[in-house]
Amino acid sequence: MAARLTAVEDYKDLLDKYDTWLFDCDGVLWNGDNVVDGAVEALDLLRSRKKRIIFVTNNASKSRRTYKKTFDKLHVEAQVDEIFGSAYAAAVYLSSVIKLPRHKKVYVIGMAGLEEELRDEGINFLGGTDPSDNTVAPFSLSSFTLDPDVAAVLCGLDTSINYTKLCKAFQYLTRNPGCLFLATNEDSTFPIDGGLLPGAGALSAPLRFSVGRDPLSIGKPASTMLDCIKAKHNFDPKRTIMVGDRLNTDILFGKNSSLSTLLVLTGITQESEISGPDPSPIIPDYVTQSIGDFRVAL
Amino acid sequence: MAARLTAVEDYKDLLDKYDTWLFDCDGVLWNGDNVVDGAVEALDLLRSRKKRIIFVTNNASKSRRTYKKTFDKLHVEAQVDEIFGSAYAAAVYLSSVIKLPRHKKVYVIGMAGLEEELRDEGINFLGGTDPSDNTVAPFSLSSFTLDPDVAAVLCGLDTSINYTKLCKAFQYLTRNPGCLFLATNEDSTFPIDGGLLPGAGALSAPLRFSVGRDPLSIGKPASTMLDCIKAKHNFDPKRTIMVGDRLNTDILFGKNSSLSTLLVLTGITQESEISGPDPSPIIPDYVTQSIGDFRVAL
Numbered sequence: 001m002a003a004r005l006t007a008v009e010d011y012k013d014l015l016d017k018y019d020t021w022l023f024d025c026d027g028v029l030w031n032g033d034n035v036v037d038g039a040v041e042a043l044d045l046l047r048s049r050k051k052r053i054i055f056v057t058n059n060a061s062k063s064r065r066t067y068k069k070t071f072d073k074l075h076v077e078a079q080v081d082e083i084f085g086s087a088y089a090a091a092v093y094l095s096s097v098i099k100l101p102r103h104k105k106v107y108v109i110g111m112a113g114l115e116e117e118l119r120d121e122g123i124n125f126l127g128g129t130d131p132s133d134n135t136v137a138p139f140s141l142s143s144f145t146l147d148p149d150v151a152a153v154l155c156g157l158d159t160s161i162n163y164t165k166l167c168k169a170f171q172y173l174t175r176n177p178g179c180l181f182l183a184t185n186e187d188s189t190f191p192i193d194g195g196l197l198p199g200a201g202a203l204s205a206p207l208r209f210s211v212g213r214d215p216l217s218i219g220k221p222a223s224t225m226l227d228c229i230k231a232k233h234n235f236d237p238k239r240t241i242m243v244g245d246r247l248n249t250d251i252l253f254g255k256n257s258s259l260s261t262l263l264v265l266t267g268i269t270q271e272s273e274i275s276g277p278d279p280s281p282i283i284p285d286y287v288t289q290s291i292g293d294f295r296v297a298l
Numbered sequence: 299m300a301a302r303l304t305a306v307e308d309y310k311d312l313l314d315k316y317d318t319w320l321f322d323c324d325g326v327l328w329n330g331d332n333v334v335d336g337a338v339e340a341l342d343l344l345r346s347r348k349k350r351i352i353f354v355t356n357n358a359s360k361s362r363r364t365y366k367k368t369f370d371k372l373h374v375e376a377q378v379d380e381i382f383g384s385a386y387a388a389a390v391y392l393s394s395v396i397k398l399p400r401h402k403k404v405y406v407i408g409m410a411g412l413e414e415e416l417r418d419e420g421i422n423f424l425g426g427t428d429p430s431d432n433t434v435a436p437f438s439l440s441s442f443t444l445d446p447d448v449a450a451v452l453c454g455l456d457t458s459i460n461y462t463k464l465c466k467a468f469q470y471l472t473r474n475p476g477c478l479f480l481a482t483n484e485d486s487t488f489p490i491d492g493g494l495l496p497g498a499g500a501l502s503a504p505l506r507f508s509v510g511r512d513p514l515s516i517g518k519p520a521s522t523m524l525d526c527i528k529a530k531h532n533f534d535p536k537r538t539i540m541v542g543d544r545l546n547t548d549i550l551f552g553k554n555s556s557l558s559t560l561l562v563l564t565g566i567t568q569e570s571e572i573s574g575p576d577p578s579p580i581i582p583d584y585v586t587q588s589i590g591d592f593r594v595a596l
Contacts, residue, residue, distance in 0.1 A: 134434050136458040141492050159461045160434040166459070166496050170487075174494070188508045189468075194439050196472070198464050198508035205503035210486045210496035 002263065002274060005288040011297040014286065015045075018260065020052040020240040022229075024220075025070075027245035027267020028291055029055075032193075035074050036266050038292020043077065045298055052235060053082055056242070058219040058249065060086045060156035060184035060200050063116040081232075086184040086200075086219035087114040089228040090154055093182070093218055095121035096231035105149045107172050109165050109203060110156035114184065118154075126150065127165060134160045139167040150176055155204040155215060156184035166206050173211045181207065185219025187249075220244075221252035226259070243291065245269055247282040255282065262286040300561065300572060303586040309595040312584065313343075316558065318350040318538040320527075322518075323368075325543035325565020326589055327353075330491070333372050334564050336590020341375060343596055350533060351380055354540070356517040356547065358384040358454035358482035358498050361414040379530075384482040384498075384517035385412040387526040388452055391480070391516055393419035394529035403447045405470050407463050407501060408454035412482065416452075424448065425463060432458045437465040448474055453502040453513060454482035464504050471509045479505065483517025485547075518542075519550035524557070541589060543567055545580040553580065560584040 005011055023029060029039045046053055055078060059067060064083040071078040087110070094100045100123060108114060108128040115128045126147060127133050144167075153169045172179050186201035204215050218224045226237070241260040244250020245267025254261035263284035265271055273280050274287060288294075303309055321327060327337045344351055353376060357365060362381040369376040385408070392398045398421060406412060406426035413426045424445060425431050442465075451467045470477050484499035502513050516522045524535070539558040542548020543565025552559035561582035563569055571578050572585060586592075 136432050136434060136460055138457055139495070141490055141495065159436055161464070162434055162460050163457045163496075166500070170496050171493070188510065192439060195469070197437070197439065198461075198468050198504055202464070202504040202508035205507040206496055206500040209503040210500035212486065 002284045002287045005286055005293065008296045011294050014241070014262070015049055015051075015294075015297055018051070018239055018241040020054065020235040021046055022054050022056045022240065022242045022254075022259070024244035024246070024250045025055055025057050028243055028264055029076055030074055031267065033074070035076060036290055036292055038290060038295050040076055041298070042291045042294040045294055047077075052233070054229060054233065055083045056220065056225065056229070056253075057084070058086045058185040058187055060090070060219070061111045061113050061159075062087065063113040064088050065116070066113055084225070084229055085113075085117075086225070087156060088117045089225050090114065090156065090182060090184045090218045091117040091121040091123055092228040092231050093224060094118070094123050094152065094154075097224075097227050100151060103149060104151040105147060106152045106154050107150050107169055108154050108156075109158045109161065109169055110154065110184070111158055111160070114154070114156045125154075127168060129160075133165050133168065134162065135164055136162055137164070139164045141167070141171075144168065144171065146171055146175055148176065150179065152180035152182055153207070154182045154184070155200065155207065157190070157200040158203055161203050169207055170210055173207060173213070181211070181213055181215040183215035183217045186217045187219070220249040221256055223253070223256040225253060226257035247273065247280045247284070251284045252282050254284075260285045262288065264288060264291050266290045300582045300585045303584055303591065306594045309592050312539070312560070313347055313349075313592075313595055316349070316537050316539040318352065318533040319344055320352050320354045320538065320540045320552075320557070322542035322544070322548045323353055323355050326541055326562050327374055328372055329565065331372070333374060334588055334590055336588060336593045338374055339596070340589045340592040343592055345375070350531070352527060352531065353381045354518065354523065354527070354551075355382070356384045356483040356485055356498075358388070358517070359409045359411050359457075360385065361411040362386050363414070364411055382523070382527055383411075383415075384523070385454060386415045387523050388412065388454065388480060388482045388516045389415040389419040389421055390526040390529050391522060392416070392421050392450065392452075395522075395525050398449060401447060402449040403445060404450045404452050405448050405467055406452050406454075407456045407459065407467055408452065408482070409456055409458070412452070412454045423452075425466060427458075431463050431466065432460065433462055434460055435462070437462045439465070439469070442466065442469065444469055444473055446474065448477065450478035450480055451505070452480045452482070453498065453505065455488070455498040456501055459501050467505055468508055471505060471511070479509070479511055479513040481513035481515045484515045485517070518547040519554055521551070521554040523551060524555035545571065545578045545582070549582045550580050552582075558583045560586065562586060562589050564588045
């Protein structure tokens with residue numbers, strides 16, 4: 001059972017035990033345009049204690065630079081190199097985890113933010129926002145030339161997904177020997193104002209089905225995300241805690257990565273899912289109502 | 299174990315036992331532009347014995363009228379009403395199996411051939427080839443109005459697949475109460491000159507993944523296809539045989555539909571898959587090398 005943080009000492013103990021604090025953002029620090037009450041003070045407290053802070057998000061359409069604008073708009077302090085989106089993590093996976101040879105290329109189903117991160121990590125790519133691949137015109141296999149240097153297909157959220165991109169990715173995955181199949185994340189949907197839309201996981205599904213292979217997913221809950229963070233930051237996983245609002249992404253990511261986990265109830269997960277008659281099998285180490293609760297340790 | 303047809307009597311017995319002959323086309327009657335040797339004579343033989351012939355194909359991009367042009371080009375005799383493509387079958391499923399009320403509509407991911415069949419069966423639809431849904435421009439949920447009369451999403455092969463179509467279909471499936479989720483077929487790929495491309499099953503995969511529901515598939519191997527054929531033709535399933543070249547579509551369809559089955563080896567399935575050391579669990583009732591073998595019974 002998860003330990004419920006209540007007393008001042010509980011919060012102080014956590015501050016003593018963990019040097020590195022990984023945060024999911026939406027549902028933890030803010031909800032849409034509303035900053036969670038006390039979140040800024042809690043982050044300030046961690047910074048004043050010299051804790052390392054890393055923001056870990058599955059957002060694959062934005063680069064870290066673009067995602068930082070959300071922090072700025074909401075007046076939540078963050079540095080670009082504290083932000084780990086799944087687009088950046090995918091680029092780091094290629095550049096620093098598997099060390100893709102410089103002359104190799106990646107075929108991208110994804111948007112400008114993903115391209116920006118790949119470019120920054122020195123990864124050559126095709127597809128993405130290339131106008132010739134962003135069309136609903138018929139795809140012709142006979143006028144397509146397979147680039148033998150494409151060693152991976154990387155699939156993220158792409159609101160310009162179309163048959164040409166799917167066909168090209170399919171050809172690389174089935175005809176280029178050893179071609180890797182990567183997905184930024186497997187989120188089935190993502191929330192926008194007024195509802196939900198199909199997420200990055202839905203956009204890799206046609207390839208998964210037609211090729212008959214599952215992609216290696218980079219984002220939460222896969223521990224691959226931690227491998228990518230480790231490639232850029234030096235820290236002791238035993239003294240690291242993942243703070244999130246979703247059991248099946250954030251908390252499962254922490255567990256898959258052998259990190260401690262703290263669930264907050266300001267987002268998706270309801271109290272009943274952890275303490276009700278039919279609780280989730282994914283059990284966080286700690287639970288508190290809100291990240292703002294840490295203010296008691298000020 | 300499948301019975302191997304060899305003697306003249308074997309072929310004559312089958313001609314006596316079955317009144318209705320269902321045929322897959324590609325791999326059975328022809329391969330690409332090449333008619334299987336003896337196929338025309340075999341069909342003529344069946345016609346001379348007053349057998350009912352029905353061509354059962356999973357092709358979902360062509361209407362029966364357009365598909366008949368393939369027969370005409372190859373000089374294989376066929377009537378439009380002998381052809382059951384999965385596009386037509388889907389239209390028949392809506393009009394005659396579930397009898398969709400006239401004022402209800404279908405949101406279509408699919409091409410002109412599917413629309414033609416729906417129109418012929420009197421089914422109202424949205425999406426499909428509508429230019430406003432065939433775009434790679436961003437989709438905006440706030441400028442989208444849900445049509446409350448949409449009672450089904452139907453997904454077939456659509457080489458203009460895009461995010462707008464996926465988002466609209468997703469909204470109908472998740473927000474219109476009781477909205478049906480139908481797929482013309484679940485083929486993961488389809489062959490074209492020079493290779494394979496992702497098939498209709500791959501294009502329903504994003505919805506399957508994001509909505510968390512499997513579509514009802516109309517085409518082979520689903521027995522739904524037989525329900526649709528029965529809605530238009532009167533025949534005795536006990537005196538009906540399905541002839542095909544693929545174990546996991548044609549032969550499985552026959553088995554799922556309690557029909558007798560005849561495998562030919564002029565297409566996908568190799569001899570080793572039925573008689574080798576690790577045979578398929580899908581066992582046809584009969585096997586012959588080619589449909590042309592029936593000429594011995596002339």
